[in-house]
Amino acid sequence: MTKTNPIVHGLMMDVPLTIPSLLTFAARYHSETEIVSCTSDLGRFRYNYAKAQRRAGRLSNALRRLGIKRGDRVGTFAFNDHRHFELYFAIPALGAIVHTINPRIGAEALSYIVKHADDKLIFVDPSLLATLHGAIPDFPLERLVILTGDRTLAGQYPGILIYEDLLLNESEDFALVDIEEREASGLCYTSGTTGMPKGALYSHRSTVLVAMAACAAGAMAISGAETVLPVVPMFHVNAWGVVHASAMAGAKLVLPGANLSASALTPLMDDEAVTISVGVPTVWRDLLIHLDETGRKPRVLSRLVMGGSNPPSEMIDGFELRHGISILHGWGMTEIGGTGSIGTAHHGSSQLADADKRKLKLKQGHALWGSDLRLIDDAGKEVPADNTSSGHLMIRGPWVVGGYFGNDDNSSFENGWFRTGDVARIDADGFLEITDRAKDVIKSGGEWISSLAIEAVAREHPAVADAAVIGIPDPKWQERPLLIVVPRERHTVVQDELLDFVGARLPKWWRPEGVVFSDTLPRNANGKVLKTALRDQYVI
Numbered sequence: 001m002t003k004t005n006p007i008v009h010g011l012m013m014d015v016p017l018t019i020p021s022l023l024t025f026a027a028r029y030h031s032e033t034e035i036v037s038c039t040s041d042l043g044r045f046r047y048n049y050a051k052a053q054r055r056a057g058r059l060s061n062a063l064r065r066l067g068i069k070r071g072d073r074v075g076t077f078a079f080n081d082h083r084h085f086e087l088y089f090a091i092p093a094l095g096a097i098v099h100t101i102n103p104r105i106g107a108e109a110l111s112y113i114v115k116h117a118d119d120k121l122i123f124v125d126p127s128l129l130a131t132l133h134g135a136i137p138d139f140p141l142e143r144l145v146i147l148t149g150d151r152t153l154a155g156q157y158p159g160i161l162i163y164e165d166l167l168l169n170e171s172e173d174f175a176l177v178d179i180e181e182r183e184a185s186g187l188c189y190t191s192g193t194t195g196m197p198k199g200a201l202y203s204h205r206s207t208v209l210v211a212m213a214a215c216a217a218g219a220m221a222i223s224g225a226e227t228v229l230p231v232v233p234m235f236h237v238n239a240w241g242v243v244h245a246s247a248m249a250g251a252k253l254v255l256p257g258a259n260l261s262a263s264a265l266t267p268l269m270d271d272e273a274v275t276i277s278v279g280v281p282t283v284w285r286d287l288l289i290h291l292d293e294t295g296r297k298p299r300v301l302s303r304l305v306m307g308g309s310n311p312p313s314e315m316i317d318g319f320e321l322r323h324g325i326s327i328l329h330g331w332g333m334t335e336i337g338g339t340g341s342i343g344t345a346h347h348g349s350s351q352l353a354d355a356d357k358r359k360l361k362l363k364q365g366h367a368l369w370g371s372d373l374r375l376i377d378d379a380g381k382e383v384p385a386d387n388t389s390s391g392h393l394m395i396r397g398p399w400v401v402g403g404y405f406g407n408d409d410n411s412s413f414e415n416g417w418f419r420t421g422d423v424a425r426i427d428a429d430g431f432l433e434i435t436d437r438a439k440d441v442i443k444s445g446g447e448w449i450s451s452l453a454i455e456a457v458a459r460e461h462p463a464v465a466d467a468a469v470i471g472i473p474d475p476k477w478q479e480r481p482l483l484i485v486v487p488r489e490r491h492t493v494v495q496d497e498l499l500d501f502v503g504a505r506l507p508k509w510w511r512p513e514g515v516v517f518s519d520t521l522p523r524n525a526n527g528k529v530l531k532t533a534l535r536d537q538y539v540i
């Protein structure tokens with residue numbers, strides 16, 4: 001029997017949660033608030049939400065003229081700048097889907113996803129045009145739009161479109177269609193370290209909810225008083241929702257363009273009075289070195305959000321203790337359209353001793369409303385949240401994918417939960433500790449050894465710049481850990497000293513079998529260490 005709601009009259013309005021409404025709101029109530037954008041043709045360009053909406057309106061009309069319809073995928077191959085921002089709103093205004101493409105994924109994956117997504121148009125940064133065209137030489141040039149006003153490249157690529165020319169004669173009124181909140185709005189592929197990339201299809205509703213969650217005080221607390229610098233790329237999980245959140249909050253938005261070096265970011269942070277910035281630990285590592293060298297922090301920068309991989313404790317302490325910049329450590333993934341957990345304080349956190357507060361920072365934070373977490377064992381049985389037992393991390397919520405786009409593989413979806421592929425522990429307060437990717441966990445004597453925990457300890461050694469741990473086959477124990485270390489410049493360390501250092505800080509049986517030294521670690525397009533490549537290299 002279907003349940004009927006006895007109250008059929010007098011309910012709240014059914015106003016859909018849509019992406020264009022975020023920009024319309026910002027343009028109306030935060031019209032003068034600035035968006036600053038670093039571009040190759042205009043240098044550091046600035047305008048405001050009202051002007052951005054008018055240009056996004058022109059763009060939506062141009063897209064319609066080019067034949068873009070509801071449900072069509074439109075690719076972007078671009079950095080964080082104001083034109084990418086305009087695409088973020090103009091494409092969904094038509095009911096079409098922003099397909100953000102990671103420029104670092106390599107030609108084979110690139111050509112696969114453009115074909116799989118069936119992109120009708122692709123908007124490309126001038127500096128990335130040769131890479132894109134090289135990977136998909138058959139994609140018609142008249143379906144490519146260069147994100148510039150500069151016509152220099154047009155001569156080399158006959159028929160190609162120029163972004164600013166497209167906007168010239170269009171009306172500023174948004175070419176809006178009546179959008180339902182459950183319609184698709186965005187598409188982002190995983191970086192596909194195993195197998196081909198898989199598409200996560202975001203909806204208007206999930207994107208608005210992610211933005212709202214990012215604004216919450218218990219998450220990133222993005223308000224109209226903030227100046228937000230998303231260093232995490234707009235092609236990576238919608239920049240974790242902070243671009244949409246900035247429009248929702250009417251925050252000043254600073255878009256850094258292609259140059260993410262510390263020497264480019266620090267003056268930008270200073271000049272534009274950035275208060276909060278968001279990115280992966282690899283980028284923040286360079287920033288910390290720069291701040292240590294110059295001895296001064298950007299003047300009003302108060303918070304850095306980091307996620308994507310686990311930052312070393314030395315990095316968190318460096319920012320917080322030496323430079324007075326708070327670190328918010330979070331966890332998420334492509335399949336979770338934004339944040340899955342974040343390390344803000346809990347009610348009891350203020351009572352903790354300083355050392356415990358510092359330890360808590362290393363965890364990936366706690367669930368937010370909207371991301372329900374649980375652990376299961378190999379047999380699918382629930383594992384207790386006791387801070388000790390580890391299990392496969394499952395998540396469900398309104399911004400978690402329910403399947404993959406154009407893909408029948410449902411093996412990650414079980415009884416309404418998504419299997420993240422991460423192995424984790426959860427404590428009684430819901431704080432999450434990612435211990436491994438399931439495929440990287442080291443199975444030794446029937447127990448699991450956390451490669452991330454060994455890496456974190458190894459990185460505490462003064463001579464270690466970076467570390468990775470993989471499992472190597474062992475006749476007795478099945479697998480044993482091998483530590484791969486990138487030594488810090490001008491430091492030397494010998495294997496036994498390092499093993500003693502690591503061994504003393506971990507359960508006895510986690511002590512790695514050996515150490516190999518290497519100049520670098522192989523990384524994927526999102527900066528994550530490629531353990532598959534390390535296994536190919538070191539497992540004989």
Ligand code: ADP
Pocket residue numbers: 189190191192193306307308309310311329330331332333334335364420421422434436437526528
């Ligand atoms: P990919 O496309 O490679 O899946 P994602 O950015 O979606 O790229 O990667 C998500 C994965 O990154 C997570 O499943 C987890 O393993 C790892 N990850 C994300 N944030 C953290 C973090 N704070 N600490 C440790 N690992 C993290």
